[in-house]
Amino acid sequence: MNNTIPNTKLNNGILMPMLGLGVYDMYQKQAEQAVETAIEIGYRLIDTASMYENEVEIGNAIKNSGINRSELFITSKLNNTDHGYEQTLQAFDKSVQLLGLDYVDLYLIHWPIKEGRKESWKALETIYATGRAKAIGVANYTLPFLNELKKYSSIEPALNQIEFTPWLFEKDTFDYCKQAGVQLQSYSPITRGIKFSDERLLELCDKYQKTPAQIILNWNLQLGVSTIPKSVQKNRLQENFDAANFTLDAQDVVFMNTFNDGFRICDDPIIFL
Numbered sequence: 001m002n003n004t005i006p007n008t009k010l011n012n013g014i015l016m017p018m019l020g021l022g023v024y025d026m027y028q029k030q031a032e033q034a035v036e037t038a039i040e041i042g043y044r045l046i047d048t049a050s051m052y053e054n055e056v057e058i059g060n061a062i063k064n065s066g067i068n069r070s071e072l073f074i075t076s077k078l079n080n081t082d083h084g085y086e087q088t089l090q091a092f093d094k095s096v097q098l099l100g101l102d103y104v105d106l107y108l109i110h111w112p113i114k115e116g117r118k119e120s121w122k123a124l125e126t127i128y129a130t131g132r133a134k135a136i137g138v139a140n141y142t143l144p145f146l147n148e149l150k151k152y153s154s155i156e157p158a159l160n161q162i163e164f165t166p167w168l169f170e171k172d173t174f175d176y177c178k179q180a181g182v183q184l185q186s187y188s189p190i191t192r193g194i195k196f197s198d199e200r201l202l203e204l205c206d207k208y209q210k211t212p213a214q215i216i217l218n219w220n221l222q223l224g225v226s227t228i229p230k231s232v233q234k235n236r237l238q239e240n241f242d243a244a245n246f247t248l249d250a251q252d253v254v255f256m257n258t259f260n261d262g263f264r265i266c267d268d269p270i271i272f273l
């Protein structure tokens with residue numbers, strides 16, 4: 001059984017695992033335990049954020065894991081309340097300190113808040129220059145936000161994290177990122193289970209003898225989209241990790257692209273235009 005996840009090379013040359021653990025909505029001991037278990041299973045990418053209020057616990061789990069820091073890929077994000085140039089520099093320092101790390105592998109703008117997003121990006125470029133974030137990027141930057149960012153950025157974002165599932169196949173953003181060399185990463189990738197009873201998905205589960213989560217996560221990987229499913233349960237952490245162990249046929253990937261019905265879990269970022 002393959003127990004590793006393929007890496008992708010970001011546009012500045014650094015390597016990132018294609019599948020990682022999202023840690024939204026887990027707190028205190030439960031968060032610490034979930035991350036420790038995930039690292040034991042083989043996860044090396046952990047996606048946290050200031051907003052998730054668990055950076056201390058994630059840091060503890062990293063320390064307890066005994067895994068070399070250089071083998072882990074840690075992402076954190078700028079909170080919506082911390083936008084602006086100086087505020088961003090301070091918020092970054094705080095995140096790194098709470099995590100108990102010298103650097104993060106990736107620092108993202110969490111949401112494209114209208115007031116401040118330009119100055120915040122400039123601060124991310126400053127942070128990147130110090131080497132304390134090995135890569136910088138954005139989240140919830142659908143096409144209009146990427147087009148705007150292009151006008152004032154000196155550095156292309158390494159990654160864009162958006163809600164992206166077979167039911168929310170944002171083709172214009174997907175195509176832009178592919179063409180621009182911006183790694184796309186999907187959040188809420190398994191729709192928190194809400195779409196697991198889709199008959200077309202269940203047929204694919206039958207065909208491949210895989211679970212709904214595994215089919216959806218593999219669809220991401222076949223499209224070259226990195227993904228960060230969340231779980232606090234050991235069996236599901238393993239199940240999601242094992243989604244990299246098979247290959248959907250190309251025609252089934254294309255079939256899943258047609259599931260799109262605009263279903264979303266989180267806000268449409270368009271509210272910040």
Ligand SMILES: NC(=O)c1ccc[n+]([C@@H]2O[C@H](COP(=O)([O-])OP(=O)(O)OC[C@H]3O[C@@H](n4cnc5c(N)ncnc54)[C@H](OP(=O)(O)O)[C@@H]3O)[C@@H](O)[C@H]2O)c1
Binds near residue numbers: 021188193237265
């Ligand atoms: N940038 C952003 O704005 C943004 C927004 C949302 C999320 N995110 C990131 O993306 C990550 C993932 O998204 P998400 O947490 O919203 O949703 P998700 O990963 O699609 O789904 C997580 C939910 O599904 C359950 N689950 C996990 N694996 C399962 C499996 N194999 N079978 C059945 N149920 C399963 C989990 O419960 P248990 O824990 O009980 O297993 C949890 O309730 C977040 O943790 C966060 O890091 C980013």
